[in-house]
Amino acid sequence: MSKTYRSTRSSSKDTKSFEETIIQGLASDGGLFIPSEIPQVSEETLKQWSQLSFQGLALEIMKLYISSEEIPEADLKVLIERSYSTFRSKDVTPLAKDVTGKNEHLHILELFHGPTYAFKDVALQFVGNLFEYFLQRANKDLPQEQRKRITVVGATSGDTGSAAIYGMRGKKDVSVFILYPTGRISPIQEEQMTTVPDQNVQTLSVKGTFDNCQDIVKAIFGDVEFNKKHNVGAVNSINWARILAQMTYYFYAYFQATNGSPSKVKFVVPSGNFGDILAGYYAKKMGLPVERLIIATNENDILDRFLKSGVYERSDDVAATLSPAMDILISSNFERLLWYLARDVLASNDDQKAGEILNQWFTQLKTKGKFEVDSAVVKHALVDFDSERVSNAETTSTIKETYANSQNPQHYILDPHTAVGVCATKRQMAKDNDKSIQYISLSTAHPAKFAEAVNEALSSFEGYSFEKDVLPDELKVLSTLEKKLKFVEKADVELVKSAIEEELAKMGL
Numbered sequence: 158m159s160k161t162y163r164s165t166r167s168s169s170k171d172t173k174s175f176e177e178t179i180i181q182g183l184a185s186d187g188g189l190f191i192p193s194e195i196p197q198v199s200e201e202t203l204k205q206w207s208q209l210s211f212q213g214l215a216l217e218i219m220k221l222y223i224s225s226e227e228i229p230e231a232d233l234k235v236l237i238e239r240s241y242s243t244f245r246s247k248d249v250t251p252l253a254k255d256v257t258g259k260n261e262h263l264h265i266l267e268l269f270h271g272p273t274y275a276f277k278d279v280a281l282q283f284v285g286n287l288f289e290y291f292l293q294r295a296n297k298d299l300p301q302e303q304r305k306r307i308t309v310v311g312a313t314s315g316d317t318g319s320a321a322i323y324g325m326r327g328k329k330d331v332s333v334f335i336l337y338p339t340g341r342i343s344p345i346q347e348e349q350m351t352t353v354p355d356q357n358v359q360t361l362s363v364k365g366t367f368d369n370c371q372d373i374v375k376a377i378f379g380d381v382e383f384n385k386k387h388n389v390g391a392v393n394s395i396n397w398a399r400i401l402a403q404m405t406y407y408f409y410a411y412f413q414a415t416n417g418s419p420s421k422v423k424f425v426v427p428s429g430n431f432g433d434i435l436a437g438y439y440a441k442k443m444g445l446p447v448e449r450l451i452i453a454t455n456e457n458d459i460l461d462r463f464l465k466s467g468v469y470e471r472s473d474d475v476a477a478t479l480s481p482a483m484d485i486l487i488s489s490n491f492e493r494l495l496w497y498l499a500r501d502v503l504a505s506n507d508d509q510k511a512g513e514i515l516n517q518w519f520t521q522l523k524t525k526g527k528f529e530v531d532s533a534v535v536k537h538a539l540v541d542f543d544s545e546r547v548s549n550a551e552t553t554s555t556i557k558e559t560y561a562n563s564q565n566p567q568h569y570i571l572d573p574h575t576a577v578g579v580c581a582t583k584r585q586m587a588k589d590n591d592k593s594i595q596y597i598s599l600s601t602a603h604p605a606k607f608a609e610a611v612n613e614a615l616s617s618f619e620g621y622s623f624e625k626d627v628l629p630d631e632l633k634v635l636s637t638l639e640k641k642l643k644f645v646e647k648a649d650v651e652l653v654k655s656a657i658e659e660e661l662a663k664m665g666l
């Protein structure tokens with residue numbers, strides 16, 4: 158097993174080590190890194206894994222993707238233990254089983270027990286420690302002026318930003334710049350990011366959409382000179398480490414839902430940038446016997462439309478929905494899936510040919526604003542995936558219905574992103590009409606982060622109180638803290654680069 162990585166747009170045999178892949182973030186040809194091979198896990202191994210703790214499982218999975226010559230097992234174990242010691246649940250990602258009653262087998266995978274109450278913590282606590290590990294090793298015994306540094310530049314529609322900041326705050330030799338669309342994230346999300354006082358952290362509020370912010374970040378990665386000068390690092394899910402760390406909870410939840418006996422399992426994943434569900438795809442390809450992965454989108458439905466039409470089309474018409482973290486129309490990680498589809502269907506399993514095809518598709522996306530794939534490609538995607546589009550009205554009614562009807566526990570409160578997933582799950586149940594299926598619906602954020610949507614759905618219920626029932630004490634204090642942010646008046650890469658350099662100078666760098 159090579160444990161190396163290649164770019165989705167490369168037509169050469171070149172590969173990179175794990176460390177190069179993580180530190181570089183985005184390939185220099187604009188593609189995303191993927192493993193040269195997907196490791197396979199036998200039934201026997203799965204049986205053994207079903208007995209492991211979350212941390213034990215993470216170690217077994219990561220060992221299959223990281224050579225022990227790069228990170229010895231003992232070090233990897235310490236990194237994993239440290240990363241999950243910050244979580245509020247001993248299970249890290251607990252599964253709330255049979256939330257809507259024993260008959261439906263609807264289990265909610267709670268991914269929000271980390272420091273910032275969002276699923277991103279699962280990967281970004283690990284990524285922060287990984288950066289630190291690589292830098293400490295590279296800088297050992299080096300004088301100050303020769304130390305290697307990383308300038309993290311990330312884009313957020315609300316959650317990646319705070320999770321990245323909490324993963325990187327105070328880390329030596331790392332500075333963090335997070336771009337977010339002005340006015341398009343929730344007040345608590347903004348407070349979480351902007352009230353962190355650490356000197357190595359700066360938020361940039363950019364007039365535009367998340368897609369604009371993400372385009373700027375990718376342009377900065379493609380700017381050879383800026384990159385050479387500042388050694389830019391990625392915290393978005395373009396960084397392979399994000400996907401890798403997210404695989405653990407698919408295995409862990411599967412084992413919890415099935416109690417070790419073979420069952421049909423569907424995962425339903427509220428999706429935007431396609432990083433979360435992609436980790437499930439890798440788990441499935443490794444051998445986890447998942448029936449299907451269901452992509453749940455809000456009204457920004459590029460993924461749903463692709464699965465129905467085969468057309469992948471850029472658009473600037475991002476709708477502001479009740480699930481703002483998924484207000485995304487350029488779904489970064491979809492490129493990784495497209496590479497596998499192209500390789501299997503159009504390139505006779507030839508990696509280099511697949512890279513060529515991807516290059517053509519993404520060149521068309523850039524020049525013509527869209528590309529269309531053969532119906533055989535879509536058919537192949539539908540073997541592993543299905544999709545559901547959920548409206549704002551359905552999001553609200555799902556939060557309401559779940560609160561009114563949940564049985565285990567009663568009055569379960571969904572955040573609006575999770576509600577998109579639960580609504581999609583209910584639709585799948587109705588279509589499948591198969592009581593033997595276990596549905597694992599991913600809960601990607603704590604409801605406290607989205608007061609407006611949750612209150613819109615629940616304030617008419619007698620006895621409901623956001624302050625009392627939803628808001629943790631830790632988040633209550635945020636509004637009293639001083640904010641640190643810089644406005645960027647136009648979604649323009651040069652303006653953002655100048656803002657970063659100005660702030661780096663203030664940091665004395």
Ligand SMILES: Cc1ncc(COP(=O)(O)O)c(C=O)c1O
Pocket residue numbers: 275276315316317394427428429430431432433434482483574575601602
């Ligand atoms: C709360 C929440 N749910 C769902 C998503 C969508 O996840 P992904 O972008 O990995 O598809 C995001 C953002 O990424 C999010 O912050």
Ligand SMILES: N[C@@H](CCOP(=O)(O)O)C(=O)O
Pocket residue numbers: 312313314315316317318392393394395429430432482483489
């Ligand atoms: N929804 C995300 C958008 C960024 O996606 P990422 O997973 O690629 O970091 C957010 O909350 O920021």
